[in-house]
Amino acid sequence: MSRRFARRELLKTAGASLLVPRFLRQAFAAPAELPPRMVLLMQANGTHQASFWPDADFRSPILAPLLDDPLLASRTTIIKGVKLEADGPGNEHDRGFHSFWTGVRSVGTPTDSWGGGPSIDQILKDRLAPRVPYPTLNCGVQAADIGPKNGHRTSFSYMQAQKQVPTETDPVRLYAALFRGLDQDSADPIRAARRLRQRKSVMDFVSADIGALAERLPPEERRKLDLHATAVREMEARLGATIAPPPGARCMSPAIAGQPIDARNEANVPVLMDLMIDLVAQATICNITRFVTFSFGYGGNQWLFKWLGINVDWHADVAHKDTGADPVAAQRMTTINLWHAKYVARLARAMAAVPEGDGSVLDGSLLVWSNENATGFHGLENIPVVLLGRAGGRLKQPGRVVDVGVQSNHRVATSLLGLMGVNAAGFGSRPDCGPVPGIMS
């Protein structure tokens, strides 16, 4: 498999007769009625608690990129007291990935544990069915190409029990999927219309095959093809669809138009982070996608952070040593978490720069930066959860720390559903848990 290809080659190939854009930009259309955007960002290995929580002046060393900027600080809500309550096989890193946003008991064995049900992004997709080309998007930086031991810590987005949404880690590939064709509005309209009809007839052919095959399957197996049929339907809905970006949004990503980049090489992480965060920003701003899940690396991440001058295994030699008595580990944890905060700020700032309605795209969105663990040594109490944006006004009084005592991740998820406009009494295995108090207006 070729892991690299240049956009140039892609576009060259795209000139072949079968390849015309799947969807087109419609710059001046009024945005359709859409739910708020949500981006869930998952970080690994916990935080240095003492450097994380803001002081009385709403300042913190780790959160400086957010809180030192008045624009972002006034849109930042920090939930204090979140406890990851999970059940089933897997250790804390596993649970961060397979239980935090599914809220159900994991399945599998102690060494090979998987999510036991759909995650919140997929639930939102099913409940709200936003009419955009990609209702959900799961991506990240070096989240998927990791050792077999942790095959299940590569995605926190689940369609069903055991069925992960694969994590896209290659920005060039992601660019091609999201933006290809948006710069080809002038394509021959007659040819484009004919091609569209052909594509639809191919999709019909495929759907008929899926339907006939599904009938021959036992019920459990049929669910596999149900997922496939749904995906094809979504694909078909994308064909010929137009997107309606907010006026003033630039819906191309010029940063990608360069050399191929090895998405598996750790030395490329800073570049990959820039590219991926910018792609997520563009895709959400331009209404190409609605609910995004993003992984800063895989669970129990072992990056060396050579670019921060750290050069030892984050998981074993930094996080696990940050137990209170090691100032070097504490400083490194702070530095690493600050590095993550800068990317959250980068994403938020890009969304804040585009006006929409009475405010900005950020005001019509909700970014959620959470962590698989609370501390570097597997703590699950006081997991740092940072919300950015206003969720279209549903978020009550941003710009503060909301200390909720001790509340489970189920209640946080229930609140997020509410902020997206989905009324839910609870989440996952706690159908009646209710939301975290004091967050929704």
Next chain:
Amino acid sequence: MPRFVLAALAAVALQACTVTAKDSIGPGPTQPPPPGAGPASCGATTGRRVRRLSITEYLTVMRDLIGDDVPLLVSIPPDPRAGGFDNNADKLSVNAGVIAHFTDVAEQVAAALPVDRLAPCGSGRAAGDCARSFATTFARRAYGRPLSADEAARLQNLFDDAAATDGYPAGIRLMAEAILQSPHFLYRTELGRQAQNHGPVALSPYEVASQLSFLVTGARPDDRLLDLADAGKLAFPDVLKSEALRLLETPRARVHLRRFLIAWLGLEDLDRLTKSNEFFPPPDFTPVIRDEMKLEIDRFLDHALGEGGGTLDALFGTSESFVTPLLASIIYKGDVLGPVGSGATLVKLDPRHRRGILSLPGFLAVHATVARTSPVDRGVFVLRRLLCQDIPDPPPGVFIPPLASPDRVRTTRQNQDDHARSPNCAACHVLIDPIGFGFEHMDGIGRFRTNEGGPAIDSSGRLNGTDVDGPFAGPAELTGKLLASRMVRACFVNHLWRWSEARDVKEGDGCALDDHLNNWLRSDGGIADLLVQFTTSARFTTRKAQP
């Protein structure tokens, strides 16, 4: 499923290590056969199902279909690895993103399809006839079975539509585009001819052909296998056996089985291995060294599968490997006996330090941390992958104390001993660490060492809770013990079975696993032997009606 796995599932994870391992583990998977049944008649345990092709299989099949002259520019994210393998049928799924990749590839391949070569249409032939024969040939190889009349008619409609406006090649391309997105291309079926409510269901001849071909070569059946399926010959075990043997001789079987070994040994990420350059500064560890370690592993495994007959002895017991001059001078040093040629050449190694895969630099470097060795990682590898003991990760709620770094006074071993002393940790680490300690003479990039800057290395190790318990020193001695272990053989059968069935081992598999293990022990053969056994058992060609 081996009983200890069930025990671990049923109990809190920590308890998996607190029970006396020997009592719970036993010599291998056992499950009494059904009453009145001999060992050869263990029933099918896999239900009727479909399997999405893994991305690896998908790309192989696609390449077979279109030849080498069509570029495949789009890459697809890898599948999740479940228990090490990327083909688990319960984990492979599709969503809009994956479908978009399949569609991209189908459209690009169709656009670049060499129509003249794959769908020639000489003067005097009707375009519709040429299209029909293309669809018949192309779909037969894409689906691994003949087209139905209905499928052929629907493809013909696509052809007619596109050809009418854009000409013959456009019609061919549109058919290809559809075939390459059909579930019959993207999945393998294991359904049999009709649904039944009880009793085993016989797979269709074409399903049997795909079973065999994917198992041995990771690809769709070739023309010969399909011809045999057409003729109904694949119902005969001796035909299946001779076909399995034929396929095992092909170069792609070698590549496919090497892929299995690499996944089993946890070596897939060797090509992107990084080390801290504070601890392993150049020239000790560089991308070039890493690539040569990978080359060595590949050559070693190919040799073990080929000349070595694919036996565990060839994998674990030999003191020869394919060493490059750079590896010899920087990693192996005095461990190479005799001259090294240019490139990776087969040389004899010092058998006191080097014996088999467990002492190769690539293996040792992967099973280590970025800065040091990792007795835990190496011990867990031996327990999980070679002995099939489902040692859990530290369970939730256990405080993990920091691990000190070795210095002039203390070794990694001493620090690890302190680190794992608490009763919560010791329950498992008393099994794990003594195995890992046995590797301590081999550093984080696979060099032999006598100290790590402080006291002399103590590499005395011990196996606990196995059928070959007792002390050993170094990977060479450990290997000797493992080769004598029935548990290791049982575990290998278990992994190969998991990979071949593309699912987790489940209750009821014990009968078949025992059966295969006993036959394998008698034959004393290699992996090929086991695969032939798999393919000739009745289970291979039947499925349970009810899951």
